[in-house]
Amino acid sequence: MAIKTPVSLNGVLNVPEPAAADRSAPARPETFDAVGAMPAQPAPSPKLQIRGLNVFYGTFRAVRDVDLAIPGRSVTAIIGPSGCGKSTFLRTLNRMHELVPGTRVEGSVRLDGADVYATDVDPVELRRVVGMVFQRPNPFPTMSIYDNVVAGVRLTGRRAKSELDGIVESSLRRAALWSEVKDKLKENGTSLSGGQQQRLCIARALAVDPEVILMDEPASALDPIATLRIEELIAELRETYTIVIVTHNMQQAARVSDQTAFFSMGDDRAGYLVEFGPTSRIFTNPLHQLTEDYVSGRFG
Amino acid sequence: MTAFSPSRLARRGSGSRLPDRLFRGSSRVLAWALVVSLIGLGAMLLVNGWGAFATFGPAFVIGTDWDPVKNIYGALPFIVGTLLSSAIALVIAAPIGLLTAIFLAELAPRRVAIPLTFTIELLAAIPSVVFGLWGVFVLSPFLQSTIEAWAVDTLGWIPIFAGPPFGVGLFAAGVILSIMILPTIVSIAREVIGSIPNSQREAMYALGATRWEVVTRAVLPAARSGIAGAIILGFGRALGETMAVTMVIGNAQSIPQSLFDQAQTIASQIATTFNEAQVGIQTSSLIALGLVLLVITLGLNVGARVLVGRTVTGAGGR
Ligand SMILES: Nc1ncnc2c1ncn2[C@@H]1O[C@H](COP(=O)(O)OP(=O)(O)OP(=O)(O)O)[C@@H](O)[C@H]1O
Ligand SMILES: [Mg+2]
Numbered sequence: 001m002a003i004k005t006p007v008s009l010n011g012v013l014n015v016p017e018p019a020a021a022d023r024s025a026p027a028r029p030e031t032f033d034a035v036g037a038m039p040a041q042p043a044p045s046p047k048l049q050i051r052g053l054n055v056f057y058g059t060f061r062a063v064r065d066v067d068l069a070i071p072g073r074s075v076t077a078i079i080g081p082s083g084c085g086k087s088t089f090l091r092t093l094n095r096m097h098e099l100v101p102g103t104r105v106e107g108s109v110r111l112d113g114a115d116v117y118a119t120d121v122d123p124v125e126l127r128r129v130v131g132m133v134f135q136r137p138n139p140f141p142t143m144s145i146y147d148n149v150v151a152g153v154r155l156t157g158r159r160a161k162s163e164l165d166g167i168v169e170s171s172l173r174r175a176a177l178w179s180e181v182k183d184k185l186k187e188n189g190t191s192l193s194g195g196q197q198q199r200l201c202i203a204r205a206l207a208v209d210p211e212v213i214l215m216d217e218p219a220s221a222l223d224p225i226a227t228l229r230i231e232e233l234i235a236e237l238r239e240t241y242t243i244v245i246v247t248h249n250m251q252q253a254a255r256v257s258d259q260t261a262f263f264s265m266g267d268d269r270a271g272y273l274v275e276f277g278p279t280s281r282i283f284t285n286p287l288h289q290l291t292e293d294y295v296s297g298r299f300g
Numbered sequence: 301m302t303a304f305s306p307s308r309l310a311r312r313g314s315g316s317r318l319p320d321r322l323f324r325g326s327s328r329v330l331a332w333a334l335v336v337s338l339i340g341l342g343a344m345l346l347v348n349g350w351g352a353f354a355t356f357g358p359a360f361v362i363g364t365d366w367d368p369v370k371n372i373y374g375a376l377p378f379i380v381g382t383l384l385s386s387a388i389a390l391v392i393a394a395p396i397g398l399l400t401a402i403f404l405a406e407l408a409p410r411r412v413a414i415p416l417t418f419t420i421e422l423l424a425a426i427p428s429v430v431f432g433l434w435g436v437f438v439l440s441p442f443l444q445s446t447i448e449a450w451a452v453d454t455l456g457w458i459p460i461f462a463g464p465p466f467g468v469g470l471f472a473a474g475v476i477l478s479i480m481i482l483p484t485i486v487s488i489a490r491e492v493i494g495s496i497p498n499s500q501r502e503a504m505y506a507l508g509a510t511r512w513e514v515v516t517r518a519v520l521p522a523a524r525s526g527i528a529g530a531i532i533l534g535f536g537r538a539l540g541e542t543m544a545v546t547m548v549i550g551n552a553q554s555i556p557q558s559l560f561d562q563a564q565t566i567a568s569q570i571a572t573t574f575n576e577a578q579v580g581i582q583t584s585s586l587i588a589l590g591l592v593l594l595v596i597t598l599g600l601n602v603g604a605r606v607l608v609g610r611t612v613t614g615a616g617g618r
Contacts, residue, residue, distance in 0.1 A: 099505060101409075128508035138499040142521040151517065152507030201503070208507055 045113065047072035047212060047242045048093060052107035055088050055097065062088045064270040066107070068261060072211075075234060075243045077253035077279065080263030081294070085271025086246045089263070090214050093244065094130035095123040111212070128152070131210035135217040137197035139189035139204075146185040148200055152208035167207050175203035176233050195226025202233065213237070215245040219252065231256050250295055254283050262291045342594065349588030351581055360588060366553050366569075368578070373585035375592055377555045381470065381563035382593070384556065385545060386538035388474025389481055394531050396478075397485030401530075404486070405493040406515050417490065424483035432547030435476045440467035440548055443475065448560050462558040470556045470563040473549040477541055481534035488533060492526030493519060532604040539597055542567040566593045 046069035055063040063085040070076050078086050091097040092105055095116065109116045116126050139148050149168045158164070168185065172178040177199040181192070189200055198218060205213055215234075219227040234243060234256045247253050253260055260282040262274045275282065275291045286292045352360050352373060363374015400420070404413045444467030452463035496519050504518035520527070542565075550562025551572060570586050577583045 094506070096502065096506065099502065124508050124510050127506055132502075132506035134499060134502065134506075136499060138497075138503045140500065140503065140518060140521070142524070151504070152509075155507060155509050155513055155517075204503075204507065 044071065046070055047112065048244075049110040049113070050093075050107070051110075053089070053092065053109065054106040055085065055092055056104040056106075057088075057100070058102045061268065061270040063092075064266065064268075064272045066273045068273060068276055070242065070244060071259070072242045073238060073240070074258040075238045075245060075256050077257035077260045078244065078246045078263060079248070079250065079253050079260060079294070080271065080274075081265060082248075083269070083271075084263045084265040086263055087216050089271070090216055090244060090246055091132075093212070093214055094127045094132060096127070096132060098123060128156075128208050129210055130212040130214060131205035131208060133198070133201055133205055133213060133215045133218045136221050137194055137201050139192075139197050139200050141188070141190045143189055144186045145181050145189050145192070145200060148189040149203050149207050151204060156208070171203040171207040172200075174206050174237070175199045176229060176236070177203055193226070195222045195229060198222060198226070198230060199233065202230075206237075210241065212242040212244065215243065217246055217248060220248060227252070250283075250297070254279060262286075262288075262294060264290050264294070342591070345587055345591035345594060349584055349586075349591050351584035352588035355581060360585070361592065364555060368573075368582055371581055373581070375566070375585075375589055377553060378564050378566045378569045378589065379592065379596070380555050381549065382539060382565040382567070382596070385470055385473040385477060385549065385563065385565055386535055388471065388559075389477035389538045390531065390535050392475065392478035393482050393485055393534060397482050397530070397534070398489055398527060400482075400486045401489035401493055401527075402515060402520075405490045406519065407511075417487070420483050420486050422483075423479065424487075428480070428541065428543035429547075431476055431480055432544040435472060435544055435548035436468070439476060440472045443467055443472055447471075452560065459557075460559050463560065465560050466550060466562055468548050468550045468562065469560050470549065471559050473545045473563070473565070476544050476548055477538045480541060480544060481537045484537055485530050485534040488530035489523075489527050492523045492530065495526075496522045528604065532601065536597055536601060539600070540567055540593065542571050546572055566590075566596075 048068075048070040050066055050068040050070070053063060053066040053068075054061060066089060078090065080086055088097065093109055093116075097103045097105065105117065111126075111130065115121070116130075140151060143151060146164075146168055149171050150164045153164065153167055169178060169182075172181060177196060180196060181187075181200075184191075189197065192200060198221075202213075202218075219230045222230065231252060234245065237243060238258070245253075245256065257279045259277060260279045261276040262282060263271050264274045265271050275286060275288050277287075282291060283295050286295065356363060356373060359374055361374075361379070362376055363372070364376045365372050365374050366377060367373075404417055408416065444465050448463075448465030448467065448471065451461045452465050455461040456463055500518045500522055501514050504514045509517065545565050546568040549564060549568060551564050551568065552562035553564060556563040566589050570589055574583075574586055577586055
């Protein structure tokens with residue numbers, strides 16, 4: 001099947017990343033608050049700009065009116081009580097929601113300014129740029145570690161062994177797994193421990209050279225030590241990638257993220273964004289009572 | 301009283317464990333009964349068919365003459381007919397069945413998949429003899445005047461396509477068998493494909509795969525042993541199928557010389573001649589023929605299972 005290359009998306013993906021220069025700025029201005037919906041002053045253009053996003057499963061509205069600007073090369077945590085639409089929201093960012101029949105989206109998601117829902121955008125190409133890591137490690141059981149890592153690369157038709165070898169090594173190194181598996185690349189991916197499998201899945205996502213990585217509770221199925229390794233890994237990856245991570249673990253959000261979005265659920269069970277800001281402020285000085293109750297453990 | 305008084309942990313009276321013991325006992329008896337009856341079946345065939353093996357030796361299996369007049373019995377024509385007709389059925393039904401299963405499990409919307417699945421599974425409920433009638437009156441004449449006539453005309457110089465096109469014969473038997481084993485292959489393959497967890501599909505989609513790539517690179521590899529199982533079960537069904545084959549294969553007593561030649565299978569030979577067989581070496585030969593079929597079927601199943609097991613455990617690769 002021919003893979004359509006969306007001209008408009010690719011065109012803007014190569015725009016230089018202004019947010020990178022801003023990375024080291026000590027205190028980010030409080031311009032990302034959802035309360036004000038839009039930044040109050042000119043800010044570095046965000047990697048992902050979400051506007052008026054509503055997500056429906058059939059007639060049920062799971063996510064309501066989300067406005068959010070996710071800066072590039074940083075870690076954005078999404079927290080909130082179970083069922084408030086965190087996973088649903090995350091999956092709309094690379095159009096994974098379209099795999100569930102009957103799902104519908106209103107509003108816009110812009111990646112470097114390009115609308116990812118535009119009719120000429122191919123979701124297949126989008127997902128190469130916006131990768132995903134899931135809650136449960138899901139390596140391909142019939143593939144070796146090596147083949148798992150390059151599974152996505154092979155989809156692009158690249159086959160040269162020397163090139164694949166290089167991608168396998170660099171991806172596994174970036175996923176902090178190389179030293180543990182370099183002598184058994186031919187072994188089955190499922191022969192690894194749960195934490196190793198999850199890092200293999202991260203390596204697999206990195207191998208296709210994405211710009212954004214979505215992680216849906218990537219450590220919730222892992223033990224504390226494996227969790228720690230994943231968190232260290234995320235800290236390293238944020239130098240290069242834009243990471244959006246859903247987590248139930250407050251400490252984890254506080255440890256790994258630069259900014260945090262808190263979602264809650266309305267009376268109609270639709271999830272909405274309560275508050276968004278630098279992680280330190282969300283956890284120490286939230287603007288909303290709901291946020292305060294949640295992060296202090298009095299709720300959810 | 302201490303919390304752990306011995307009486308609290310003591311085994312209660314044997315009465316409360318009676319259902320447990322009854323259940324275990326009866327299931328063990330049933331399991332062994334199955335094994336014993338299979339062995340008994342084999343032993344019965346061996347004892348009653350022994351005369352043929354003792355008289356002809358290896359020639360019973362490799363001999364090409366089956367002649368009740370001279371009382372010479374060599375089963376090779378029927379062994380060849382059985383394997384070839386089933387192989388033709390498999391060549392037709394395996395790809396069609398697999399594609400159908402993929403369509404039903406992965407591509408078709410539910411409102412299409414459900415009635416279609418139902419219809420295909422209904423095929424399995426059609427009595428064999430009805431297939432046979434249809435084969436005699438519809439399929440064979442159709443094949444004779446179309447595919448067979450065309451193939452003999454244009455490809456006839458290749459020995460396996462040599463004429464004359466009888467209609468009734470090996471090819472018609474293979475085609476009818478393919479239709480009969482299709483429901484088996486489709487329904488098992490569809491179930492196996494449907495049982496692959498969604499997380500596998502999502503993993504592939506998230507790497508930027510098209511639907512086709514998700515099916516071919518994530519779903520089918522994960523389902524391959526089950527799919528192999530589905531195809532083997534279909535083959536097994538084709539090997540033993542009797543009635544419909546008897547009606548369309550032509551019942552020739554020699555090895556078929558081409559795809560369109562008339563032939564005979566083991567099952568069909570037993571069914572068509574057992575009633576008139578003379579007590580003695582002829583009956584014994586037919587029983588021995590049954591044993592040969594049993595051995596072929598069991599051997600294929602065992603061999604296939606070993607193969608399937610190897611593909612699963614040896615999954616590393618390249
Ligand atoms: N495939 C689906 N079909 C219909 N409704 C769905 C589907 N997936 C999720 N929902 C509903 O959408 C709402 C949000 O679900 P979602 O999985 O996004 O929540 P979540 O915040 O990720 O929860 P958790 O923290 O438990 O993972 C829930 O009410 C859920 O029942
Ligand atoms: Mg979730």
